[in-house]
Amino acid sequence: MYEHCFELLPGVVRAKLIAPSTALSGFFGESTWPIGIIELELELVDDDNKELIRSTTVEFVVVRSYSKYYALLGSTTLQKLAAIPSTVHGLIKFLTPFGIATIRSEMQDASSNTDIFAWKEEDMTGVPREIAEHKLNANLSLMHVGQKKLGMTPERSEWLKAEVEKLVKANILREVRYQMWVANPVLVKKPDGSWRICVDFTDINKACPKDNYPLPEID
Known part of the structure; x- marks a missing residue:
C-alpha cells in the first residue's frame, strides 16, 4: 500500500500500523525500509446493488513511494480470492456465489505513460x-x-x-x-x-x- 492511500484511512485504522521487521529489496538489489505493516479487511462490493461478494484479511506493507495506484495485491491475496488477473486486459475475474465477478481498471489511466517510451527511432531525441x-x-x-x-x-x-x-x-x-x-x-x-x-x-x-x-x- 502506498503512503498516500494509507493517509486516507481513518486515524483509528492507521493506529494499527506496526513497525516493519525486515527491509524490502528491489529488482536491482537495493533495499529500503517500509513505513510499517497493517492488517486490513479487504471487501469487494458490487457497485450496482452494493452487496458484499467477497472479503479476506490482507497484510499490507506501507511504502513511501509515488504511484498512481493505491495498493498492489500480491499473489497470496489473489490466491485467497481465487482470482485470475490479466494485465493485458486490465481486469481481474473470480468466482462468487452469484457467478463470475469482474473488476475492471481504468485502461486510459493505466496506459497514460506510453509517451515516455521510444516506440521508433524518431522518438529517441x-x-x-x-x-x-x-x-x-x-x-x-x-x-x-x-x-x-x-x-x-x-x-x-x-x-x-x-x-x-x-x-x-x-x-x-x-x-x-x-x-x-x-x-x-x-x-x-x-x-x-x-x-x-x-x-x-x-x-x-x-x-x-x-x-x-x-x-x-x-x-
Whole structure:
C-alpha cells in the first residue's frame, strides 16, 4: 500500500500500523525500509446493488513511494480470492456465489505513460549534453586500429543498411570521414528470429584504461 492511500484511512485504522521487521529489496538489489505493516479487511462490493461478494484479511506493507495506484495485491491475496488477473486486459475475474465477478481498471489511466517510451527511432531525441554526456577515455598515444571489413550476406547487408539509415535519419548516428578507429558491426540473432546490431569494440577497449574499482563493495 502506498503512503498516500494509507493517509486516507481513518486515524483509528492507521493506529494499527506496526513497525516493519525486515527491509524490502528491489529488482536491482537495493533495499529500503517500509513505513510499517497493517492488517486490513479487504471487501469487494458490487457497485450496482452494493452487496458484499467477497472479503479476506490482507497484510499490507506501507511504502513511501509515488504511484498512481493505491495498493498492489500480491499473489497470496489473489490466491485467497481465487482470482485470475490479466494485465493485458486490465481486469481481474473470480468466482462468487452469484457467478463470475469482474473488476475492471481504468485502461486510459493505466496506459497514460506510453509517451515516455521510444516506440521508433524518431522518438529517441537524446539527452541534452548539459545533463549527461559520455566520452571514451582512450589513450591517444596508442596506434589507431582500423579493422578489416568483414563480409556479409546480401540479405544481412541490406537489412543493416536500412537500420543504419533509420538511426542516421533520427540523428542518433552521423557519418564521419577519415576515420581513425574502425570497428565492424556484428549481427546477432534474437530468440524471435530478428537481428540485433552489435559492434566489435575489442580494439578500442584495449586502448581505454581499466577502472579497477567500477562499483562499491557489495556490503
